[in-house]
Each structure stands twice: as structure tokens, then as C-alpha cells.
Amino acid sequence: xxxxxxxxxxxxxxxxxxxxxxxxxxxxxxxxxxxxxxxxxxxxxxxxxxxxxxxxxxxxxxxxxxxxxxxxxxxxxxxxxxxxxxxxxxxxxxxxxxxxxxxxxxxxxxxxxx
Amino acid sequence: xxxxxxxxxxxxxxxxxxxxxxxxxxxxxxxxxxxxxxxxxxxxxxxxxxxxxxxxxxxxxxxxxxxxxxxxxxxxxxxxxxxxxxxxxxxxxxxxxxxxxxxxxxxxx
Numbered sequence: 765x766x767x768x769x770x771x772x773x774x775x776x777x778x779x780x781x782x783x784x785x786x787x788x789x790x791x792x793x794x795x796x797x798x799x800x801x802x803x804x805x806x807x808x809x810x811x812x813x814x815x816x817x818x819x820x821x822x823x824x825x826x827x828x829x830x831x832x833x834x835x836x837x838x839x840x841x842x843x844x845x846x847x848x849x850x851x852x853x854x855x856x857x858x859x860x861x862x863x864x865x866x867x868x869x870x871x872x873x874x875x876x877x878x
Numbered sequence: 879x880x881x882x883x884x885x886x887x888x889x890x891x892x893x894x895x896x897x898x899x900x901x902x903x904x905x906x907x908x909x910x911x912x913x914x915x916x917x918x919x920x921x922x923x924x925x926x927x928x929x930x931x932x933x934x935x936x937x938x939x940x941x942x943x944x945x946x947x948x949x950x951x952x953x954x955x956x957x958x959x960x961x962x963x964x965x966x967x968x969x970x971x972x973x974x975x976x977x978x979x980x981x982x983x984x985x986x987x
Binding site: 805809 | 882886908909911918919920921922923926928965969973974975977978979980982
């Protein structure tokens with residue numbers, strides 16, 4: 765089945781220790797998104813890639829970086845995680861931007877910062 | 879600013895009908911999505927409305943009124959597995975999704 769895969773599902777890191785979360789997709793979608801979601805809150809868009817074009821949200825902290833080496837893979841790097849970065853990180857894809865293109869989500873990576 | 883409002887929590891009885899409302903104020907409108915999210919899991923797509931009116935899909939229906947900035951999700955014949963959060967998201971003029979915080983639906987036997 766075509767899908768969005770995130771690894772790991774659970775990640776524990778220490779305060780200030782860099783961490784990388786990964787996402788892969790077999791849907792061959794053009795657009796990939798990274799969201800941060802805290803308990804009982806709306807997903808917050810961090811970045812998205814439209815093909816190779818990187819789009820950073822204005823309020824995404826510099827501590828968060830992203831890479832998309834090819835169509836299938838996308839990475840989220842947190843350079844110096846703080847306690848406030850503990851959250852669920854969701855990767856999503858869509859065939860294209862705009863109109864009725866729904867987003868397909870991976871299962872998420874729950875990040876704990878100790 | 880851009881804003882999506884949904885009730886925080888609702889409770890309903892198995893077999894009944896429930897309506898979850900969503901009101902929005904966004905810069906432009908290019909469609910409204912409803913997603914279902916079970917606890918600890920990723921959101922899954924339920925419906926998309928871009929024109930006024932009702933879209934029916936099995937037990938779930940979604941309604942949109944663009945002039946009122948209003949949508950609702952109607953769930954019929956509720957089942958215990960429908961216990962989840964339901965998120966409303968509006969696509970603005972830049973095709974960015976503006977998300978609501980979600981409505982937690984609790985189904986009681």
C-alpha cells in the first residue's frame with residue numbers, strides 16, 4: 765500500500781542534543797509537510813517542500829531545519845532541543861498544492877526531551 | 879488574523895447523531911477540510927467542501943456556508959470507534975491550511 769512512513773515512532777533525546785526525524789513516502793507526491801502538534805492543540809506547520817522548493821513558516825524557530833534529498837524522503841533536524849520542543853511531529857504529503865488535494869499523514873514521531 | 883473556532887469537547891450516545899460546528903475567519907478561502915484524529919495517531923481525511931451545501935459520505939456529512947464562514951460535520955449512527963478528535967482546517971488564499979484545535983468527541987454506550 766502507498767503510504768507515509770515516519771521513523772522512529774518514539775524518540776527520546778536530551779536537552780540540547782541534536783535529533784533527526786525522518787519521513788518517507790511511496791505516494792510520489794510533490795508536496796511534503798512537517799507539523800508540530802502538542803496535546804489538544806492544532807497542528808502547527810513548520811515547513812513544506814513543493815518539489816525541491818523549501819518554504820519556511822515565518823514563526824518556525826531557527827532551531828528547526830529540514831532537508832529533502834529526493835522526492836521520497838524528508839528530514840526534520842532539531843539542532844538543540846528544548847523542553848518546549850516535546851511534541852508529536854507529523855509528516856504529511858499531498859499530490860500538489862491547492863484546491864482539493866488532501867494531505868496524507870504519517871503516524872507521527874512523539875519526541876520526548878529530558 | 880486568521881482564526882478557526884470549534885467546540886473543545888462534545889459527548890454523545892452510541893447510535894445517536896452529533897453535529898460538530900466550525901466557524902472560520904481567514905484571508906481568502908479555497909476550501910474546508912475535516913479530519914479525524916484518534917488519540918496518539920495521525921489525522922485522517924474525512925471530507926472537503928469548497929462550494930456551499932451538503933456533502934454526504936456514508937455516515938458522515940459535511941456542510942459549508944461560505945457567506946457565514948461556517949461548516950459542520952454531521953455524524954450519524956454513532957459507533958464507539960467514532961470517539962476521536964475532529965479537526966476543521968481551512969485553505970486560505972495562499973493554499974495554506976489553517977487548522978482548528980479540534981473537537982474531542984466522547985461516545986458513551
